[in-house]
Amino acid sequence: MVANEGAWHTCALQAERIIRDCADSLQHGRADVRDTLIQQVAGLGVQRATQGIDAVHSIRAGLLLFDIVFDALGKAMVNSPSAFDGFQAGVRTLQRGIGRRLEAGALGHDTYLLNTVREVNAATQRQLAREIHDHLGNHVSLALRRIELHELTWESRPDEVAARIGSVKDTLTESLGIIRDLVTQLRRADREGTLESAFTAFLESMEITPSKVRIQVNGSEEWAPQDVLDEVFLVVRECLRNSLAHAEAEHVLAAIDIAPYKLQALIEDDGRGFDVSAVAVAGKANGIASATERVELLGGTILFTSVPDAVGTRVTITIPLMDLPGDSVERAT
Known part of the structure; x- marks a missing residue:
């Protein structure tokens, strides 16, 4: 994500907010995560998905941040052994801050993927509808027209009847082939x-x-x-x-x-x-x-x-x- 300036900026912003929450927890001795800021991360999940950034990179960034901040909290504990309650609160805040952000981002990412899958399926359905209209509909209409012509010329030009019947048969046979092709597509890879x-x-x-x-x-x-x-x-x-x-x-x-x-x-x-x-x-x-x-x-x-x-x-x-x-x-x- 370092190569993506926008993604890097949002990572730095979320890290800053997490560290700030940890600092407040150290000071007050209780875990405190500002949930109102976490709600914004769902939008980041959608944004990352549209940029082609896999959710696994957010997880790795969260793990890296945890290691860095945990080490800093540990050093603070060594320098002030009496601040154990603050250390515990800081660690809990760190874990919750990262975990809740990853959860919110994953929900946004999944929502984007679900919507994209729906769009793909809708596009496939539109394509099938067009295939049916453009190919199958035209063939059936042509066959019906030839049958109508056959009815008009049955008595006046009997010599043409056999040829037209054969033509209608060929058209309907081709239509059946198109139907079979479309049905095969609809059976989504069982x-x-x-x-x-x-x-x-x-x-x-x-x-x-x-x-x-x-x-x-x-x-x-x-x-x-x-x-x-x-x-x-x-x-x-x-x-x-x-x-x-x-x-x-x-x-x-x-x-x-x-x-x-x-x-x-x-x-x-x-x-x-x-x-x-x-x-x-x-x-x-x-x-x-x-x-x-x-x-x-x-x-x-x-x-x-x-x-x-x-x-x-x-x-x-x-x-x-x-x-x-x-x-x-x-x-x-």
């Missing part, structure tokens, strides 16, 4: 078994052959939490669907590498490229926005690389799984 088996089941449900989509999962899934694996499955599945449905790719590769400290995923296709920035500006990037928010909620990054009128799109996902060895309290501050 992911059973490994990632690889989950992707295999998804491809089989979509009747996609292994020669068209190749899945590679390297490393042990035990290194990654289940919620991370679930979200990665959802994001990669959406990328696969986009490659096949929108880019009209002939071949797609999805490679997922799981290491003890990091998960990386790469999705590449040979379909039509697109202008990522233009799509976002045009408001047609719900899929990109949803994937980005899901990955960022896990503390990761996602990069879409594509060029209009060119072949292929690449999606790169990186998610940290835990802190690197040697990460310490001092490093966090």
Whole structure:
């Protein structure tokens, strides 16, 4: 948090308030924490979350502050052994001041994450609604129109009837395929078994052959939490669907590498490229926005690389799984 000037300023302010409470407790011999100041920390939790600062850094900063102030209180006790009551009050105030602030910050952080998840789910629902309207609705309307034309020409032009019936059948068959695709999306990764088996089941449900989509999962899934694996499955599945449905790719590769400290995923296709920035500006990037928010909620990054009128799109996902060895309290501050 030292690198973030705003976060560092708020840390210093909270530390100053805690130390001031400890000093008052030493003087009066009773624990005293000003709760009115703590209520402001919930807003800081939201602010830190929006800045991408994980709550663990606040915990480490609190632990570091506790060590520093506790040592100072201990030295004060050595210099004045008769002030034991003040020492006890100071330690209690220190613990309560830090603990209550961490609790308030965590509540604010959780509130932000919950609201973000709701926004992601709402965006997904809007995307599905648009898919139903734009694709399924158009296909069904077209099929109904052809049936109406068939009724008008049944007697006057019987030779055209067979061709139109076949066309209606093809349209309805395609509509059923769209319905099956949407239903598959709505079954939010009731992911059973490994990632690889989950992707295999998804491809089989979509009747996609292994020669068209190749899945590679390297490393042990035990290194990654289940919620991370679930979200990665959802994001990669959406990328696969986009490659096949929108880019009209002939071949797609999805490679997922799981290491003890990091998960990386790469999705590449040979379909039509697109202008990522233009799509976002045009408001047609719900899929990109949803994937980005899901990955960022896990503390990761996602990069879409594509060029209009060119072949292929690449999606790169990186998610940290835990802190690197040697990460310490001092490093966090």
